Amino acid sequence: MASAHDRAVLQAIFSPTSPLGDVPGLNQEEELIDDDSGFDTELLKQVKELEMRGVSAAEAGDLQAALQEFSQAIQILPQRASAYNNRAQALRLLGNTAGALGDLDRAISLSGSTGRTSCQALVQRGLLRRLDCQNDEARADFEKAAALGSEFARQQAVVLNPYAALCNKMLSEVIDKLRNPQVSGTL
DSSP states (O other): OOOHHHHHHHHHHHOTTSOOTTSTTOOOGGGOOOOOTTSOHHHHHHHHHHHHHHHHHHHTTOHHHHHHHHHHHHHHOTTOHHHHHHHHHHHHHTTOHHHHHHHHHHHHHHHTTOHHHHHHHHHHHHHHHHHTTOHHHHHHHHHHHHHTTOHHHHHHHHHHOHHHHHHHHHHHHHHHHHHOHHHHTOO
């Protein structure tokens, strides 16, 4: 019987753009945490409350209020990545792509390219770069986020990799020929 890892590898080979949620242990993004141990606990508590209020405001459609909450969180703890990542989302929704990219760059830098915030920021930056037809840069961001455990990023990296798509097509043709030798006429 195949292990979970073997099933994951086979699924990735035969269906590189399909979701892999049914394969246990593949999406590690949910397990990622940010290291907030270096921050004062009282300030961290305040900042997290501001971020929660900002997220609630954004979900309610009040993006200006969300920006204010996220900006206030950044003023209190400017070395914490999460508020930059959240503010980038609000800026993007307001159409300020340049501002969003600046905040995403800052979030990735502050996080040291590790943890949940970095993973989310890399995915967001990859999407913005992809929309701007910067496919090589987008693929690089998706590959980094995939290495952190984002299944969505892995799928996007595969979609943007022309070699992977070509190899997958050739492999599918070989498998079809092996399954149906009489149809292919080569054997």
